[in-house]
Amino acid sequence: MKYALISDVHSNLPALEAVLRDIDERADVDYVYHLGDLVGYAPWPNEVVELVRERRIPGVAGNYDSTVANDYKHCGCKADSARGEELSHLSYGWTRENVSPQTKRALGELPFRLDVRTRGGHTSKPQMVLVHGTPTLNTLYWTEDRPDAFCLKMARAAGAKEGDLVAFGHTHKPWTREVEGVHFVNTGSVGKPKDGDPRACYVLVEATEEGLETPEFVRVEYDLERAMEAIRKSELPDEFAEQLRTASSAVPVPD
Structure with a gap:
């Protein structure tokens, strides 16, 4: 079995479309x-959520999703x-004002975490634990500079053991x-990378009879100009x- 894990689309429809094409191909x-x-x-925001629903892609609630769904004071x-x-x-203000009731409801239906047992529920291993931020908070x-001790603490919180995988995004x-x-x-970000590489990023994980293989990062070119132009034409900064x-994530300095 091979799994594609995507995260942090952040309303970037051209990036999501390109990633899904790459996965399909x-x-x-x-x-x-x-x-x-x-x-x-x-x-x-509405188009991204609708496309995810059309493709029947299950997933978890990121902090942006859960705060928008619950009208929280900030993201x-x-x-x-x-x-x-x-x-x-x-x-955050623009997003809350422009999401449809259907989008807001869909965001509110997302669970905090998903557990995927790659060999079926009749076996306990290997398991993939999918969250947004950590198994304790989204x-x-x-x-990456978190020490091994922090990773093991999160593994314990998730109930993950040797051979399992904990996948997350947010940064x-x-x-x-x-x-x-x-x-x-x-897994990096599909729609708003912050690692100096503007290409969309997602992860492939393969489950074999021996267990889970080392995750593979995939970078995908997308229509960046289309995304930039749409932002400039909107009321977003x-x-x-x-x-x-x-x-x-740096704020550009005006000329």
Whole structure:
């Protein structure tokens, strides 16, 4: 069995369409799951959620999804500057105002986590635990510099054991590690990468008779200009377009 894991689409319809085309062209992917944050920052929240529903892609609630669905006071996003904080509030306000009732309901139906037993429910291993941030909170950032002890703490919280995999997103920066036989993978971001590579990112995981293979990162070119132009034509801040081009969370400095 081969699984495609996508995360952090953030309303970027051209990026999602390109990733799904890439997955379809491979022909050997059996299942696709999403790890949340379908909306925010780009002008296609309703279209992205509808496409995910049309494709019947199961997934979990990212912090953006759950806060929009529940009309929370903010998106639970972390900013590196005062302007970054302001931008996060502007994006959140625009998204809440522009999601349809159907989209809001769909976001509210997403579970916090999904457990996938690759050999069926009659066996306990191997298991994939799918969350957005961590197995404890979808707002907690699980960055690559977290020590092994933190990873093992999260594995215990998830009930993951040797041979299992814990997959998550939220930071928009892909990385993978194995600690005491447990695989950990940050799937990166489909629609808003922050690792300096503007291409959409997703992960392939293969389950064999021996267990789960090391996750494979896939980068996909998409119509970046279309996404940037749509942001500029919307009421969203133009900075979000530049962040797509640079694949960074940094706030552009005006000339």
